[in-house]
Amino acid sequence: MRQTTTLKDKFRQFLVVLVPILVTQLGMFSMSFFDTMMSGKFSSTDLAGVAIGSSLWVPVFTGLSGILLAITPIVAQLVGGDRHKDVSYSVIQGIYAAAFLALIVILAGFFLLDPILNNMNLEEHVRSVAKNYLIALAFGVIPVFVYNVLRSFIDALGMTRITMYVTLTSLPINIFFNYVLIFGKFGFPEMGGVGAGVASSITYWLITLIAACVIHKHYPLRRYNVFGEWFAVSFSKWKEILMIGVPIGLSIFFEVSIFSAVTLFMSEYSTEVIAAHTAAINFASFLYMIPLSISMGLTIVVGFEVGAKRLGDARTYSIMGISTALVLAVIYGAILLLFREPISTLYTDNPEVSALIVHFLLYAVFFQLSDAIQAPVQGALRGYKDVNITFIMALISYWIIGLPLGYILAKTTEFGPYGYWVGLISGLTAGAVTLSWRLKIVQKKTRLKLKNA
16 A cells, blocks of 8 residues: 555556455355355255255344454554564464354254254255255355465465455356256266355365465465464453454354345245245345445555545545446446346256246346445445444344334335345445435544644
8 A cells, every 4th residue: 555646546546445345245255146046046945945055044144244354454554563473373373263153053053044944934855955954064164264264364474366366266166066066067977056055165175275275385474384383272362352343253253144134034935936036035135245345455555545645545445346337237236137037057957946036136236326325335434444333323223213214114014025035135225325325424523632732
């Protein structure tokens, strides 16, 4: 990062930060995208099973792995303070914490999975696919949590391109194993949607090993000698990681889990409706990686300028990021509106499911505009270190406005399952409005605080 003086230089620097983040996020999400898409090509019941399984897995994974993102600021501060010898200690403690969290997830799944699935109104095959998909994923929980620690360490050094390349390597691996395990190719058994879970677990192990090899072999990463010594467990270091990471993890969990909650509420509808909702939300979530990446990029550039007390530049970056997200949302929203039918065929060959997907995607168009505001605004606010009130406002928008409204509309109006989507759009819009208002207040307070200092 460096100081910039012109709008052109700012935009160039923003792109340098943004592009590797965007490619990495798209790459990580693509595993879920291809799991869903390829399972749908196998059968609509397998698609529904993978949907239910993913809805239980994704909030847990994103929330708990969000805690491990604390490694990024911890390592960044150590490097900034020229305490390079302490970096490996923090990373190793992060790996221990990751393994511990993964074991908790596996243990919780052992006791809770059957009761949760048995209380849902699912067809027997859908329930079976969901259960076995999650069991298959369980074998990859430890490596994927460890990978998040290794990725956070690499990103803390500003080497986001390395994690981008590692993530891109994972895509062909995941697609290949999805193909051979879902459809039973090259002598492998035909496993349907369960094969997607096996493929993801294999991919998690491989990318973790690749990241570890890069850290061990690649200069300047190897100068930190991360795997040169294994330390005893330090609960005081774990406390530091949790104190920073838990608010981040909870924020991500509550934001992501609302979409999973809607999918679980959808279990009362037919398998075709569940499958169509899943396909549509999966594609909408894929597009959400764009404003989410802009949000993450804004946190970096805004935080850099605020730290340097260049508040005018921080405000310029905020406007630039939000404007970029809005322009892109209008473009891909129009594409989504025009090409809903071809998009639906990516997920299924079933005409009934395809027609339902087309209808759901109409609502997804409105998602994009709200997401294009609320996600970048949250990123800018994090750059100002305004996280607690922002988290509360987002929680109210999604869980107190969005989900209850969707439930009421689904139960009491002719919207039916589409009522949940109307509720989600309303919650996202409320979040966009209130968070934008919060950003203005924070910018004003920060400016006055600096003026009076």
